[in-house]
């Protein structure tokens with residue numbers, strides 16, 4: 001009985017293991033494309049993974065040692081690129097999976113990058129500004145040998161922002177002994193940031209929603225939208241949906257969710273949210289995150305963390321369109337269930353690629369020292385996202401496969417070919 005329980009829990013862990021599920025889809029995509037086994041052997045793990053220990057003097061005078069990671073998945077196409085996450089649940093496996101997803105995003109929207117990702121195990125909500133600066137600078141010192149504007153270019157992710165990017169850029173510039181804005185993206189505008197980067201992930205998701213709605217014959221104007229997460233991705237998305245005439249009937253953060261079938265007051269919520277995307281603590285009448293996901297709505301956007309739609313709740317999702325702003329919010333089993341139910345699932349590696357696309361634009365502008373207007377950035381982003389959506393949708397439609405497998409097939413091809421031309425495989 002005990003052994004049976006242990007096996008059950010091992011199976012459950014496997015289903016929630018984001019690295020294992022990513023490897024499974026990579027394998028399926030490579031098989032469908034006809035690549036030999038050694039291509040999978042190369043791409044199933046990052047080519048480089050660094051673990052660092054970062055000492056930080058805390059405000060109470062003690063020294064605390066933090067663990068951080070930087071994964072570089074594949075650099076055959078170009079330098080690796082991807083965000084840095086500050087979160088208590090960061091793990092080596094998660095960072096590895098996130099770096100693979102970055103490679104796939106770069107492939108889908110055709111950027112000259114491979115995927116990278118970083119993370120530090122910490123809870124920035126419980127740290128002072130001074131402690132966060134020490135941690136950000138310490139991380140850069142620790143990984144400085146493997147990063148740089150032509151090697152691996154970090155950016156923001158969960159619980160990191162433009163201030164943290166500014167500290168990291170300053171630390172790298174000190175080490176490098178000259179001002180080096182192209183080392184990192186998602187910087188404040190005054191330090192070489194790009195117009196449109198802050199809202200880029202949400203803008204990319206909005207474009208995918210528009211394209212998915214066209215395919216489903218649903219009008220965005222008047223559509224009922226539910227968004228899990230009210231941080232960078234979720235809050236800008238709520239604003240864009242509200243401005244497009246959609247009714248945002250549910251939002252959430254790490255502490256709970258708000259629901260109003262008549263539509264929430266998005267401008268008020270944006271005004272009251274804190275820098276970690278927390279707003280529900282201000283309200284008494286809340287529902288839970290699991291309840292939020294099952295609300296009756298037209299468009300559901302998970303924009304927070306991994307493993308939110310699983311085989312437990314996939315049958316209960318009512319939205320005909322699910323667009324993944326977050327990385328890894330839906331398990332593979334849930335992907336199968338949603339797809340069999342005819343729900344159009346726009347996967348993370350496509351839907352959330354707007355962030356890295358505008359990060360690429362920021363890096364290009366830093367390299368050329370000439371900056372674009374917000375309108376130019378938005379027009380270029382739209383072109384890239386629509387093209388990415390169409391190629392994934394077309395692959396899914398013609399091959400009769402789910403959108404996630406289609407996205408992996410589109411995303412994996414460029415790095416496989418580049419690795420082959422380089423003579424690696």
Ligand SMILES: NC(=O)C1=CN([C@@H]2O[C@H](COP(=O)(O)OP(=O)(O)OC[C@H]3O[C@@H](n4cnc5c(N)ncnc54)[C@H](O)[C@@H]3O)[C@@H](O)[C@H]2O)C=CC1
Nearest residue numbers: 157158159229230231232233253254277304326327352355
């Ligand atoms: N910021 C960016 O440019 C990009 C972000 N993403 C992905 O979007 C997702 C959200 O990232 P950001 O908005 O940047 O982060 P953020 O740190 O700005 O906001 C995170 C939001 O998720 C909520 N949250 C945290 N834990 C939660 C939980 N257990 N249940 C429900 N909500 C929870 C937080 O309260 C907050 O509202 C992540 O998966 C991230 O990897 C993807 C592409 C780019």
Ligand SMILES: O=C(O)CCC(=O)C(=O)O
Nearest residue numbers: 082083155157355356359
């Ligand atoms: O902007 C970037 O370079 C990376 C964004 C990111 O980390 C992501 O798409 O998950």
